Amino acid sequence: MRIKNILPPFSLGLSPMEGVTTPCFRQICKRYGADVLFTEFISSEALVRDVESSHKKMNFKEEERPLVVQIFGNSEESLCNAAHIAEEIGCDWVDINWGCPVRKVAGKGCGSGILNDIDKMEYLTKKVVESVSVPVSVKTRLGYSDDNKPIVEIAERMQDVGVELISIHGRTRSQMYKGEADWSLIGEVKNNQRMRIPVFGNGDITSAEKMLEYKNRYGVDGILIGRAAMGNPFIFKQCKDILEGKNDSKFSVKERICVCKEHLEGLKQWRGDRYAILEMRKFYSGYFRGLDNFKPYRIRLVTTNDYQEIEEILSLVGKEFNYEF
Numbered sequence: 637m638r639i640k641n642i643l644p645p646f647s648l649g650l651s652p653m654e655g656v657t658t659p660c661f662r663q664i665c666k667r668y669g670a671d672v673l674f675t676e677f678i679s680s681e682a683l684v685r686d687v688e689s690s691h692k693k694m695n696f697k698e699e700e701r702p703l704v705v706q707i708f709g710n711s712e713e714s715l716c717n718a719a720h721i722a723e724e725i726g727c728d729w730v731d732i733n734w735g736c737p738v739r740k741v742a743g744k745g746c747g748s749g750i751l752n753d754i755d756k757m758e759y760l761t762k763k764v765v766e767s768v769s770v771p772v773s774v775k776t777r778l779g780y781s782d783d784n785k786p787i788v789e790i791a792e793r794m795q796d797v798g799v800e801l802i803s804i805h806g807r808t809r810s811q812m813y814k815g816e817a818d819w820s821l822i823g824e825v826k827n828n829q830r831m832r833i834p835v836f837g838n839g840d841i842t843s844a845e846k847m848l849e850y851k852n853r854y855g856v857d858g859i860l861i862g863r864a865a866m867g868n869p870f871i872f873k874q875c876k877d878i879l880e881g882k883n884d885s886k887f888s889v890k891e892r893i894c895v896c897k898e899h900l901e902g903l904k905q906w907r908g909d910r911y912a913i914l915e916m917r918k919f920y921s922g923y924f925r926g927l928d929n930f931k932p933y934r935i936r937l938v939t940t941n942d943y944q945e946i947e948e949i950l951s952l953v954g955k956e957f958n959y960e961f
């Protein structure tokens with residue numbers, strides 16, 4: 637049970653997100669209180685084929701630990717080899733993505749596509765566990781379709797083959813992102829007397845208050861926050877504060893701008909101007925949520941292709957909205 641020893645009794649994690657949980661954003665989330673960070677999912681086939689952009693996704697700094705590399709795939713050879721590559725770069729553990737619902741992934745039997753074949757899921761997971769000396773976790777969903785949600789059985793079988801932590805997104809594959817995440821089955825997994833490994837809950841945690849409510853109601857060992865952290869790494873500090881009985885965290889426009897600029901610069905250093913300009917577009921509304929009359933600036937930020945101009949617009953925002961909210 638090595639993962640259990642690395643983690644605090646209750647963990648807040650930055651959920652793995654493609655195009656979001658890049659090294660610089662993970663580092664920012666860590667600073668604001670995330671206890672555990674996941675890379676974006678990385679194709680095991682691409683890692684094995686030595687695709688540079690896939691290897692880059694594993695770049696990390698010591699301060700990010702515990703750092704988890706998430707891989708996806710559906711062949712024994714590529715999953716085991718990819719897990720081995722992740723182990724060699726020194727990650728704290730490897731996570732297998734058995735939850736991605738998008739067609740190009742699940743349609744090939746990767747991600748949540750495996751939920752149609754739990755025997756294969758068990759077999760491949762066991763092989764990955766056996767092929768590395770670092771711990772292995774899995775992130776998955778309740779089941780494949782709404783009339784079949786075998787997550788309680790899946791969790792037991794994952795534990796039995798040596799998985800040391802399971803993260804559960806409270807939706808099925810068919811649901812994609814529709815409807816509300818159903819945490820009652822996550823609670824059932826956690827309360828199953830047979831379960832000894834940590835159980836993380838995930839899905840629709842949008843505020844520190846909701847995090848606290850769900851932690852108390854379902855008794856999970858950790859909660860992963862995804863979309864609500866996009867452009868809002870501050871949510872981890874708010875969560876930490878509420879867990880300590882404080883509830884007064886405020887983040888000035890100045891702080892938001894500084895972090896946003898750091899994020900932009902981090903993406904630029906990592907993958908160049910063009911990547912930074914395009915990828916940052918999905919974060920601005922998060923960084924400046926609640927700011928009246930931000931829209932004209934947002935439109936400029938998401939339409940310009942000029943890095944310098946983005947910096948200028950952010951400075952203008954700072955001048956115009958010099959107040960706390």
Ligand SMILES: Cc1cc2nc3c(=O)[nH]c(=O)nc-3n(C[C@H](O)[C@H](O)[C@H](O)COP(=O)(O)O)c2cc1C
Nearest residue numbers: 651652653654676677775805839840841861862863
């Ligand atoms: C843009 C985006 C990319 C995602 N990429 C991944 C991924 O690479 N691996 C993964 O396990 N889940 C991925 N997810 C799912 C999230 O980790 C999380 O399970 C889901 O968004 C539900 O949590 P939330 O309601 O807190 O966002 C992604 C979600 C989004 C919105």
